[in-house]
Amino acid sequence: MHAYIFPGQGAQFSGMGLDIYEKSNIAQELFEQANSILGFSITDIMFEGTAEQLKETKVTQPAIFIHSVALAKTLGDKFKPQMVAGHSLGEFSALVANGVLSFEDGLKLVSKRALAMQKACELQPSTMAAVLGLEDQIVENICSETNGIVVAANYNCPGQLVISGEIEAVNLACESLTAAGARRALVLPVGGAFHSPLMEPAQEELASAIENTTFNEPNCPIYQNVVASAVNTASEIKKNLVSQLTAPVRWTQSIQQMVKDGATEFTEVGPGNVLQGLMRKIDRSVTTNGAKLEDNN
Template sequence: MKAYLFSGQGSQFVGMGKDLYDKSFLAKRLFQLSNKILNFSITSVMFEDKKNILKYTRYTQIAIYIYSVIKTKILNNFNPDMVAGHSLGEFSALSSVGVLSFEDGLRLVKKRADIMQEICENTDGGMAAIFGLEDKIVESICKEKNGNVVPSNYNAPKQIVISGELKFLRKICSHLKKIGTTKIIYLPVHGAFHSPIMEPAKKKLENIIKNITFKKPKCPIYQNVTGNSVTNCGEIKRNIIKHITSPVKWKQTIKNMISVGVSSFEEISPKSILKGMVKKILIEFNKKKCKIM
């Protein structure tokens, strides 16, 4: 069985999608449709980025969504047994298997990106990747210190991301350094995603999502909130709403896919960022023979 994985923020780069645009008539048509829906040239941002704005959430998220979904539409043999997306990538995954139309998905991702960007501009949040410590240790320290910083991404064995108000995030990172973490990387994002700071975004998006038609997926989708397989439209919609403030359970997702017999994973992203995480998870669960493409 084959699983397709969709990346989130961090996989973007200037020039992304230009090769698809130049080589495929369908891709070109969908890029032009994206420009029309958005009412500005996202292709100029993706291909050239002369104003240096691709790094901002409101552009990054829609660019990655557009690239990822278009890529699945021009693949000759896109026939997944299951899909999953990391954070933003979950929206790409949903569109790839027919839960959302390309157009509805793009409009929703744009709303999500705009709302999240607004919160980022009005709060002093950040995210940091912690390497070398067990999840329980990081969870315990976040809870003990102040509760303003929470685990936001369970990426791989001994690789967890924490999110929260920047001043508290720095204090916790300083403490983690003292107790044995091997590496800390502050992520190049402008907000505390998948944390309580995003609660206002969750409330705004809930009203928008409720009015969008979700269709039954062509195959199971493993969602971030639980890491479990879902096919029910109502459950998918509820999880998408929770997704804004809940942690990304990526390690659990890959583990659950392995448990049902996945033999290969293929990443759909502008730039590969998931392969390394998946490889570490496969090693932990002694599934080294699984292919990662």
């Protein structure tokens, strides 16, 4: 079975999407439509902006979504996903790929999500840190024993977990994790504590936007971050998207379940190749590649 996977925040780079825009009429139309929906020229920032400009949450999230969906749309008839998954923000790209959301509705939701998350970040200083070389259980135990709010946020691959929470609590946890034998416990340059209880203020806003958006029934299963298993109904997809803001991204577990359910080939669709790197650490027995732009559209 052929699975398609879509990256999240962190995959952006200066110049992203320019090659697709120049080679594909389909992509050009989507990029121009995106500028119109957002009310500003996000393509200018994607094609010519600095890394600093691209790092802003309100830019990063729509930019990665637009790039991923545009690339998927250029794949033509050979794009026939039998299962999909997306890392955090990437779930929205995956939901366009499996017919649940239109491009327009997906982009509007991604934009609202980004702005709601940005607001939540501004309410309380917070951060995230990457932890390398420890078992998940040890990281979880240390987080639960640390004063303040700090939780396991991203299960990226075996031996690579991201924690999230209040700045002081994350720093304390990093000290304890290093003492427990972590190869690295490094605070990340991010705007806030994504996938932690500190994102609760953003949930209400996103829930309202989701409730007012048309969700179709999926044409193939999506393996959502919150449950790490196949989801086949629009109602459950909506509920999980809201929960995702404060719940961990169970990426390792999602990929393992997809393989267990019959996935033999994984194609990453979007900027960069972060997910391909994670795939090789999760399961080397499956074929992993990146989507290639089709020139004839």
